[in-house]
Amino acid sequence: MSNIEIKKNKELDCNIVEFTNANFKLVSGSVLENFKIAFKTFGSLNQSKSNAILICHALTGDQYVSGHNPITERDGWWSRMVGPDKPIDTNKFFVICSNVLGGCSGSTGPKEKKDNKDIIHGGSFPSITIQDMVSAQVKLIDVLKIDKLFSVVGGSMGAMQALQWSVDFPNRIRTIIHIAGALKHSAQNIAFHEVGRQAIMSDPNWHKGNYDEEKSIPERGLSVARMIAHITYLSEDAMHRKFGRKLQSRDIISFGFDADFQIESYLRYQGRSFVERFDANSYLYLTRAMDYFDHSETYRKTLEFINNDNDDINYLVISFTSDWLFPTRENKEIVETLNNLSRNVSFLEIETDKGHDSFLLDEPDLDIAMKGFLESNYRNTHE
Amino acid sequence: MNNIKSIRKDWDLIESLIGENSRILDIGCGEGDLIGQLEKKLNAQVHGIEKDQEMALKGISKGLNITHGDAEKDLSQYANQSFDYVILSQTLQAMLEPKKILTELLRIGSKAIVSFPNFGHWKIRLQLMLFGKMPITEGLPYSWYDTPNIHFFTLKDFENLCKEMHIVIEDSIGLTSKGKQFSINNSLLPSNLVTHEAIFLLSYKNFELIKIKSTNKIFTKNSAIIN
Numbered sequence: 001m002s003n004i005e006i007k008k009n010k011e012l013d014c015n016i017v018e019f020t021n022a023n024f025k026l027v028s029g030s031v032l033e034n035f036k037i038a039f040k041t042f043g044s045l046n047q048s049k050s051n052a053i054l055i056c057h058a059l060t061g062d063q064y065v066s067g068h069n070p071i072t073e074r075d076g077w078w079s080r081m082v083g084p085d086k087p088i089d090t091n092k093f094f095v096i097c098s099n100v101l102g103g104c105s106g107s108t109g110p111k112e113k114k115d116n117k118d119i120i121h122g123g124s125f126p127s128i129t130i131q132d133m134v135s136a137q138v139k140l141i142d143v144l145k146i147d148k149l150f151s152v153v154g155g156s157m158g159a160m161q162a163l164q165w166s167v168d169f170p171n172r173i174r175t176i177i178h179i180a181g182a183l184k185h186s187a188q189n190i191a192f193h194e195v196g197r198q199a200i201m202s203d204p205n206w207h208k209g210n211y212d213e214e215k216s217i218p219e220r221g222l223s224v225a226r227m228i229a230h231i232t233y234l235s236e237d238a239m240h241r242k243f244g245r246k247l248q249s250r251d252i253i254s255f256g257f258d259a260d261f262q263i264e265s266y267l268r269y270q271g272r273s274f275v276e277r278f279d280a281n282s283y284l285y286l287t288r289a290m291d292y293f294d295h296s297e298t299y300r301k302t303l304e305f306i307n308n309d310n311d312d313i314n315y316l317v318i319s320f321t322s323d324w325l326f327p328t329r330e331n332k333e334i335v336e337t338l339n340n341l342s343r344n345v346s347f348l349e350i351e352t353d354k355g356h357d358s359f360l361l362d363e364p365d366l367d368i369a370m371k372g373f374l375e376s377n378y379r380n381t382h383e
Numbered sequence: 384m385n386n387i388k389s390i391r392k393d394w395d396l397i398e399s400l401i402g403e404n405s406r407i408l409d410i411g412c413g414e415g416d417l418i419g420q421l422e423k424k425l426n427a428q429v430h431g432i433e434k435d436q437e438m439a440l441k442g443i444s445k446g447l448n449i450t451h452g453d454a455e456k457d458l459s460q461y462a463n464q465s466f467d468y469v470i471l472s473q474t475l476q477a478m479l480e481p482k483k484i485l486t487e488l489l490r491i492g493s494k495a496i497v498s499f500p501n502f503g504h505w506k507i508r509l510q511l512m513l514f515g516k517m518p519i520t521e522g523l524p525y526s527w528y529d530t531p532n533i534h535f536f537t538l539k540d541f542e543n544l545c546k547e548m549h550i551v552i553e554d555s556i557g558l559t560s561k562g563k564q565f566s567i568n569n570s571l572l573p574s575n576l577v578t579h580e581a582i583f584l585l586s587y588k589n590f591e592l593i594k595i596k597s598t599n600k601i602f603t604k605n606s607a608i609i610n
Contacts (some may be wrong), residue, residue: 316443335450336460339430342406346443347450351436365440372444380446 004143012106013070014040014063017143024136030126034115037140038106039063039098042082043090045146050174050382052146053088053374054137055097056154056161058360059229059286060278062105065097066090071105072277077360087371092378093150100161101136102128102285110209110281121281123209128285130157130293134164138172148172150381151374155179155359156326157286160293163334166313167295170306175314175377177370179359180323182330184294189325192232193287196225200280209281222280223271230270235322235355239263300337315345316373318359318366325356346373390473393580394420396556396564397470397496400584401425405467408432408491410454410484411474415442422447430466432457455479458487466492475499476532485548489587494553498582503537503575506560521560522579538567538575545585554584 002021009016016038024032040063045052055065057077066082068075082088082095099107102125110125141149152173154162159181166176185193200206203221207214231239247253248265259265295302315338319331328349338345350365352358359366394417401407403425409418412431419442421427431449433439439451450457455478469492471484476499478484488495500522510518517527525532536544538557545552555567557578567574567581 339450339460340462342465344448346448348439348443349451369440369443376446
């Protein structure tokens with residue numbers, strides 16, 4: 001018998017919903033008999049259950065979108081955006097954020113134990129896609145007895161999930177905010193991911209993913225992967241503005257391979273601290289899920305199939321001028337398709353030099369757009 | 384580009400040309416005030432394009448559907464005849480390729496509403512004639528070196544272009560510099576001299592079915608068909 005149970009997890013300071021004998025079929029063909037989704041909620045659900053917003057996190061994000069993160073002992077990754085009186089105002093909205101399937105902060109992923117066994121999945125975990133992540137989120141929304149989400153919001157890999165929602169479950173969302181995403185993961189992006197994965201897999205501590213049994217951690221590989229990825233989240237201008245050629249704790253160059261430059265020291269720090277909070281196998285599986293994301297050939301046809309009468313979704317697409325990972329051009333493909341099919345869409349390109357990471361940083365125009373879009377749409381649907 | 388009062392007047396006239404429950408695209412919609420007005424008063428389904436980030440942001444924050452982009456590049460994304468009306472208010476003179484834009488307006492929309500300041504107004508002519516300098520007026524308030532307006536044209540020029548492009552002028556309204564409104568077609572006034580601002584409702588020619596009378600009845604008889 002399949003069974004669903006919500007448990008409070010004190011250590012992780014979140015809720016975990018456990019699905020047993022769920023026979024959850026993945027796109028790859030594999031089946032997860034049992035799986036669990038770790039999630040947090042903020043604010044309260046109104047009586048008509050019409051104020052729920054699902055926030056989808058990016059590659060290395062987690063369910064701690066706001067408030068305190070017990071793993072990092074820091075504020076949640078989007079605390080500046082989500083909370084009481086913040087652009088996504090938890091006085092008005094009921095915010096749900098769940099750790100994605102394949103992640104490593106409480107949801108089922110390579111780090112978690114196999115069914116009824118003491119060993120973890122590790123390298124034998126099945127391949128995950130963005131579609132699987134969304135299917136799991138839908139099961140969570142079902143458990144919360146929410147028929148229609150007021151909004152699905154996400155940046156980067158979160159944007160991919162938001163787009164997937166609009167394709168797979170258009171009748172279950174009212175609006176979507178898609179920030180810095182694309183219809184497909186580009187060749188250049190796959191290339192960067194592949195270098196990151198190679199760094200992990202060539203670390204002798206990786207042991208084909210079964211490092212837990214060997215009591216080792218592929219720290220070096222994972223930190224190099226993070227360093228490479230971090231470069232892609234910035235822009236040349238921002239890097240120059242922040243670091244230039246400034247030297248780190250020294251007046252002259254060392255003629256060696258120490259971190260002479262501030263940028264080197266910064267990347268090393270990013271790599272080191274990432275290892276403490278993220279699982280190397282999760283990084284492999286989630287980057288792969290992003291690589292497999294591709295709606296470029298099917299998006300238009302899918303939208304045509306979801307005819308106008310069934311699609312009252314209001315879309316907001318946002319891009320950043322200096323984002324070269326998910327450039328404006330790629331975000332605009334989505335907007336152009338929607339406009340061509342006369343759907344309700346708004347698009348904003350925000351001028352900034354902060355690169356792909358802009359959506360996580362202090363960008364006042366992003367705040368204004370999100371707040372204005374959500375609240376005016378909420379008013380329009382609740383008049 | 385114009386003072387607030389005359390822009391509002393301009394908008395009210397645009398509104399008067401539009402039927403209820405229409406689908407409308409406003410090119411260069413600014414903060415979306417005109418489409419906001421049309422949405423409310425005419426229960427229209429509205430969409431805007433705006434080049435300026437701050438203005439597009441303000442419009443989006445009001446809950447309007449606005450695409451932040453450049454109309455000269457981005458109109459191709461809209462499907463043929465996907466709007467009932469496409470509005471180009473006070474912008475044609477600032478476009479790089481006005482003729483191409485006009486074609487696009489009537490490809491996207493079944494009707495186009497175009498408003499522009501008339502360079503043939505008597506005050507402008509007088510300024511140029513008397514002082515020999517590029518005219519500066521309320522409707523065209525910029526010096527020649529910092530004006531966004533790159534194509535100056537008169538009422539007559541516009542009418543001639545429509546003729547050349549086989550565009551039908553369904554309605555045309557003139558505003559004098561004092562804001563007095565008159566019908567350009569039926570006016571006894573020398574319209575090209577007194578029109579300060581013009582608003583045109585345009586469409587392509589609708590060809591009516593032509594019925595050819597024939598006295599020849601051979602095809603009405605079965606025998607004729609069989610033989």
